[in-house]
Amino acid sequence: MALLVTLALLVSPLSDPAEEARARALETEIRCVVCQNEPISQSSADMAADMRALVRERVRAGDSDAEIRAFFAARYGDFVLLRPRIEAGALALWLAPLALLAIGAGLTWNALRRRPGEDFPPEPD
Amino acid sequence: MAGAVSGELGHALAVLALTASCAQAVLGLLARPPLAAAAAALAQAGAVALAASLALLIAAFVRSDFSFAVVAAHSHSAKPLLYKIAGAWGNHEGSMLLWCLVSSAFGAAFSLRRGPLSLGHWSRTLGVQGLVTAGALVYALILSNPFARLDPAPMEGAGLNPVLQDPALALHPPMLYLGYVGLSLPFSLALAALIEGEAGPAWARALRPWALIAGTCLTLGIALGSYWAYYELGWGGWWFWDPVENASFMPWLAAAALLHAGLVTERRGSLASWTVLLAILGFGLALLGTFLVRSGVLTSVHAFAIDPQRGVAVLVLLALAMGGGLVLYAWRAGRLDKPRGFAALSREGALVANNLGLSVACGTVLIGTLYPLLAEAVTGRLVSVGPPYFNLTFAPLMGALLLLAPLGPLLAWRRGDLGAAARRLALAFAAALGLALGVGLLLAPGWGAALGLGLGAWLVLGALVYLWARAGARFGKLAALPLGIWAAGLAHAGLGVFVLGAVGETSFKQERALLLLPGERTRFAGREVTLSGIEAAEGPNYYADRAIFSVDGRSIAAERRFYPASQTPTSEVAILSSWGGDLYIALGETSREAGPVRLSVRLYFNPMVQLIYGGAALMALGGALALVRRMRLRGEAS
Numbered sequence: 138m139a140l141l142v143t144l145a146l147l148v149s150p151l152s153d154p155a156e157e158a159r160a161r162a163l164e165t166e167i168r169c170v171v172c173q174n175e176p177i178s179q180s181s182a183d184m185a186a187d188m189r190a191l192v193r194e195r196v197r198a199g200d201s202d203a204e205i206r207a208f209f210a211a212r213y214g215d216f217v218l219l220r221p222r223i224e225a226g227a228l229a230l231w232l233a234p235l236a237l238l239a240i241g242a243g244l245t246w247n248a249l250r251r252r253p254g255e256d257f258p259p260e261p262d
Numbered sequence: 263m264a265g266a267v268s269g270e271l272g273h274a275l276a277v278l279a280l281t282a283s284c285a286q287a288v289l290g291l292l293a294r295p296p297l298a299a300a301a302a303a304l305a306q307a308g309a310v311a312l313a314a315s316l317a318l319l320i321a322a323f324v325r326s327d328f329s330f331a332v333v334a335a336h337s338h339s340a341k342p343l344l345y346k347i348a349g350a351w352g353n354h355e356g357s358m359l360l361w362c363l364v365s366s367a368f369g370a371a372f373s374l375r376r377g378p379l380s381l382g383h384w385s386r387t388l389g390v391q392g393l394v395t396a397g398a399l400v401y402a403l404i405l406s407n408p409f410a411r412l413d414p415a416p417m418e419g420a421g422l423n424p425v426l427q428d429p430a431l432a433l434h435p436p437m438l439y440l441g442y443v444g445l446s447l448p449f450s451l452a453l454a455a456l457i458e459g460e461a462g463p464a465w466a467r468a469l470r471p472w473a474l475i476a477g478t479c480l481t482l483g484i485a486l487g488s489y490w491a492y493y494e495l496g497w498g499g500w501w502f503w504d505p506v507e508n509a510s511f512m513p514w515l516a517a518a519a520l521l522h523a524g525l526v527t528e529r530r531g532s533l534a535s536w537t538v539l540l541a542i543l544g545f546g547l548a549l550l551g552t553f554l555v556r557s558g559v560l561t562s563v564h565a566f567a568i569d570p571q572r573g574v575a576v577l578v579l580l581a582l583a584m585g586g587g588l589v590l591y592a593w594r595a596g597r598l599d600k601p602r603g604f605a606a607l608s609r610e611g612a613l614v615a616n617n618l619g620l621s622v623a624c625g626t627v628l629i630g631t632l633y634p635l636l637a638e639a640v641t642g643r644l645v646s647v648g649p650p651y652f653n654l655t656f657a658p659l660m661g662a663l664l665l666l667a668p669l670g671p672l673l674a675w676r677r678g679d680l681g682a683a684a685r686r687l688a689l690a691f692a693a694a695l696g697l698a699l700g701v702g703l704l705l706a707p708g709w710g711a712a713l714g715l716g717l718g719a720w721l722v723l724g725a726l727v728y729l730w731a732r733a734g735a736r737f738g739k740l741a742a743l744p745l746g747i748w749a750a751g752l753a754h755a756g757l758g759v760f761v762l763g764a765v766g767e768t769s770f771k772q773e774r775a776l777l778l779l780p781g782e783r784t785r786f787a788g789r790e791v792t793l794s795g796i797e798a799a800e801g802p803n804y805y806a807d808r809a810i811f812s813v814d815g816r817s818i819a820a821e822r823r824f825y826p827a828s829q830t831p832t833s834e835v836a837i838l839s840s841w842g843g844d845l846y847i848a849l850g851e852t853s854r855e856a857g858p859v860r861l862s863v864r865l866y867f868n869p870m871v872q873l874i875y876g877g878a879a880l881m882a883l884g885g886a887l888a889l890v891r892r893m894r895l896r897g898e899a900s
Binding site: 168180215216219257 | 496497499502504505603604605606608611614618621622625626629630633637641643644645646647648649650651654655656659674675676677678679850
């Protein structure tokens with residue numbers, strides 16, 4: 138039994154290096170559901186090992202990255218996606234940095250605008 | 263019996279300090295000459311009382327007095343002395359007392375000397391700082407009294423969480439608190455400036471050391487925490503955009519912004535109202551950090567002291583501080599600005615761009631951190647915002663900001679000469695671009711990583727160009743440069759070194775998991791790794807299975823420990839550092855059935871990881887030099 142658990146922790150690498158790389162990238166984006174806040178790539182929990190095996194199974198079956206993310210979200214909820222989906226509900230989250238930048242730049246521009254023809258001689262330290 | 267009443271004495275001293283801070287608040291805010299001096303004396307007396315109070319708590323930890331509820335819950339008689347002492351702040355109650363002490367001690371340090379500040383500014387700053395300390399003390403005494411007793415006292419304590427028994431983590435909380443609470447004085451200064459209706463160069467000069475202390479201590483505290491996570495949590499990671507990591511990173515960004523905005527106000531008198539706003543919000547972020555860590559509203563690897571009621575109380579303090587501060591700001595900020603114009607291309611312009619970038623970056627981290635809470639409150643759905651989000655939003659923004667960083671210090675105040683600055687930096691830019699292209703084409707880690715490395719090199723070289731230009735392109739003058747110039751150069755170079763390490767480690771790390779028999783060898787990252795043997799070992803308060811590895815003839819050991827006091831297993835990794843990076847070995851399960859003993863092992867090679875911590879150390883050194891320079895200037899002035 139102990140041996141079985143141990144082997145489960147060591148999910149066998151996929152034979153195709155491109156598929157292996159995809160699986161590894163996906164594993165950093167999926168959250169281990171029994172851990173505090175860890176992706177399955179980093180967790181040593183049995184559950185994370187099972188989830189890693191599942192990622193590899195889906196990659197081997199030829200699913201796209203998006204399909205695999207959707208598969209996990211359907212099975213465990215959106216909670217497992219460390220990369221929140223870009224969708225209508227999460228638009229605020231993804232647009233917020235751009236909105237902040239636009240507002241900040243606008244306010245800065247407005248505050249620092251000077252009358253035309255104003256000159257500022259340079260001053261040394 | 264030693265310390266029979268030490269708990270009651272410690273409690274009484276804390277109550278005394280609370281009384282002193284309340285009186286300090288009233289007398290300080292009145293801002294009349296004899297009262298202001300009394301407020302200063304009270305600030306110093308309060309700090310002494312709190313220091314004695316914390317000393318009594320530490321003494322209870324040292325002699326394992328389990329009649330103290332916190333000692334019984336978080337200590338153990340068999341724990342090494344360092345962790346008995348550190349245990350005093352390794353728990354919620356003790357850490358809040360430390361928070362109060364730092365706040366009070368900073369107020370006392372500020373009260374020692376008025377300098378060029380007006381009496382009104384000085385006295386009212388002491389008053390607001392008294393309010394801050396009093397608020398924290400009310401919270402600490404009512405909701406998390408560290409001196410609560412148990413009767414009968416248990417014979418033995420429950421022990422400190424073993425993963426927290428670590429030298430880096432003994433220092434991590436005090437450093438972070440020095441940083442968090444370091445932002446309380448800029449807050450007090452900001453409110454005093456709003457009450458007085460003036461925030462000029464003398465005010466900014468009084469503010470900047472505190473922004474420096476906050477920035478330097480946060481840099482060290484975050485780096486210690488990150489280093490601890492790197493070698494203790496066993497997956498070779500050093501930053502995970504975890505909510506609690508973000509909680510300490512946001513005040514760091516605010517302190518960095520404040521440092522740069524304060525520079526403009528100090529030298530030029532401009533941007534006063536913005537500096538005041540930053541000082542208010544920065545302390546808000548520090549309180550928010552305390553709230554996020556203490557309330558446990560966000561699941562996190564670090565939240566080890568969780569109590570919703572206490573969380574709500576911190577939130578109330580946060581609302582009072584921010585509500586009061588921002589209302590005052592809205593009412594009075596209009597009086598502060600005495601704009602002295604500057605062209606967009608000037609030192610001021612560059613520092614404004616710096617502040618825009620840091621503020622938007624900080625806002626992005628804030629939104630990413632709080633979004634799961636908001637989404638759950640609004641839609642009831644649990645979502646996660648993890649590293650991919652921050653890598654896609656924060657990283658490009660910070661990249662753009664860092665691209666501009668070498669330019670700013672080379673521009674003159676008021677109006678800079680972009681052409682001259684660009685000519686000075688041309689060689690550095692070409693070298694950095696060459697590095698990015700070379701890495702991108704030859705090692706092909708992806709263009710994001712190649713550009714990141716180029717950016718790191720650009721920052722380091724840009725800082726060197728800055729020092730060189732300031733020395734008038736003469737080697738002999740480098741040593742004679744003012745400390746402030748060295749401070750800025752080292753801090754910016756340190757940031758570049760950090761970027762090199764962070765990007766290099768993330769892009770080039772290698773990882774492999776395998777099963778090893780004793781005596782079995784494998785090749786990994788150009789090294790020969792042999793599992794030499796597995797043995798039983800015993801520490802002061804744990805038992806361990808120790809796996810000895812031989813790496814190219816050098817011996818390192820990884821352990822799986824068991825702490826009987828708290829019935830917890832932990833894992834200690836083996837690290838072999840070299841100039842290129844760390845070989846890092848973490849243990850998994852041992853199988854004892856089905857034949858020979860095989861050890862499940864995860865091997866990592868983390869290249870350039872030393873640069874991450876070396877960069878942070880350089881940044882902190884820059885901050886420390888700037889502080890030394892300030893103290894020297896003070897010495898000369900008085």
